[in-house]
Amino acid sequence: MLEIRNLHAKINDAEILRGINLTVKPGEIHAIMGPNGSGKSTLSKVLSGHPSYEVTEGEVLYFGKNLLEMEPDERAREGVFLAFQYPIEIPGVSNASFLRTAYNQVRKHNGEEELDPLEFDDLLQEKIQIVEMDKAFIDRSVNEGFSGGEKKRNEILQMAILDPKLAILDETDSGLDIDALRIVSNGVNKLHSDTNAFILVTHYQRLLNYIQPDYVHVLVNGRIVKSGTKELALELEERGYDWIRDEIEAAGAAAGAGA
């Protein structure tokens, strides 16, 4: 469903993504790991269409369509979802009205009937159980005064409501205690099906104890430098990223010597 080819992107003239290649098929779970500043959030935001990033090279196909030509809201309605690393607070906008507007927008896009507030409330009550969130959160302003963990759970609630085809979770596990981590992972596992796919950006192997990825990729300096299976994550946990950097440098030197 997703095909990223040689993707380059920059922000404020700094090139961050330097040739990403990645293919994601329905039903798959991909984990992307990598040191701080390697470009994981940049990749997530480029895929969801954040206007601050400029794609300078490469292409991204989403179900065969040029994703990069689609507006951010269009991408969302087509089933792309990003759980933000740092969900922002929106004072004055209630979670419920925001979610209902978003949900109905997606329904409308799919040619389905919009739900009225009462019908939507039923859906909300059902989904809120997945993230074990207090119902009071529904009427509060989006993320306002939420703790870090509550914000992350709210992202998963939004995901559960919107039921995306491609969900990108940007370090949703960071800063979560064990309980919250279990809830978030449960959410992902419940929503996962053979028609949707997940990209889990994570720093820690521990998330992968709860969610079984099909592939693990290592992003360093704007490129995917290594791909493998779950074992790669374990190795990274044990050995850190330095050995990969060394490997790349060695490979680079070898390539340089060979030329």
Added chain:
Amino acid sequence: MKAELSKSKNPYAETFAEFAEARAGETPSWLAGKRAAGFAEFEKLGFPTVRDEEWKYTNVARVAEQVFTAADLAGLDLALAGKSIPFYAESEGARLVFLNGVFVPELSDTSKLNGGIEVSRLSDAITSNGDLVARHLGSLAKVEGRAFTAFNDAFLTDGAFIRVKRGQAIEQSVNLFFVTGPQSDHRSTFPRTLVVAEEASIATVVENFIELCDERGRFGNRTYLTDAVAEFIVEPGANLSHYKVQHEGAKAFHIADTHVSLNRTSVFTSLSIALGGQVSRHQVSVAFGGEGGECRLAGLYLTADAQVADTHISIDHAVPRCESEVTFRGVLDGKSRGVFDGKVLVRKDAQLTNSVTSNKNLLLSNDARVDTKPQLEIFADDVKCGHGATVGQLENDEIFYLLSRGLTPEQARTLLTYGFAREITDGIKVASIKSHLDDVIGARMAKRNTKAQGHDGTKG
């Protein structure tokens, strides 16, 4: 040039002479004197110009350059008018209606109010409560240096009188409608409100200034002037809530002067909403006269096109241990302009004063503009005072967050605008006003969304 101007006669001189003559011999005699004094001051001052510091940003040259005549009821279908007044149904049993400046008994109805409160037209109160009216009318709204207040005094004929009796708590809010209807082009009205909340009483007063819609709900396009004055006397321990809804027509001029005197441990809470008018101004002057008083003024101005909405607040802390809180929000679109001037004076004796002023503005277009100036003048040393003002646009990251969930840019902006206004709208306890405001915001956003999107103001 200047000499020539001062020689030229005030364009209202003849009208006033006729007006005064027609009422010669009317009782009480103090009223005639009051009008004459008002006109004399108005004649002396003339309309303010932008050279006047207090009117620097609000140009009323277009008021000065035409002559408004007194509005009346000629040719109006009263029953139809009643049906078109917003909040009309909700205010059943507790309303006074003035249409084109004239009291309309057929539309007014105070049957649901009990004996704890007197609500009547001012002209009746002058007879039935003569001493009380004589004592209070104009006791706060002084004409000196205030042209529009003087203008109102000069042509004062009627208005609303409310007396909340000692110790009475009135649950039902009292609604005053100052409605301008058809046949009001180049006409003026001079609404007047006098409220006396006696000791330990509780009440809510809603002042509505609206232009009548036609049968199809469309607002007219009439150029008229509303020159309103209101006085609130809040006696010891009384708690008075006030709402002012200004939804005049798009071409109207609306100038309102609100005065409040707060006595010992009394509370005044006001919420002022400015939606209409090509130029509107609300001046609120508050004076604390006894310890332990509390005053909360909030407001929202919502402007588009070439509208100008001006808020001038002045709070005088003359005595110790009083609290004032001023919270105004503005949402400005098109080429509209907002003006906020909030002065808080803390006199030498006003120790232990608490005062905070906040004015935040959201610009929805790059052409909108706000001049905001909260000011504090403090002469006491043991006080807690603060003020702040911001002018900004919608945050790109907030918009992106909403877009990333599938909302259209229009929906995102609308939702964020509602969100911004909620700091004020959440404080509205009268359901009909709240829903009216929600409707207006929704309609404005829908209208702007059908226009070209090209020059929306956003920032990162």
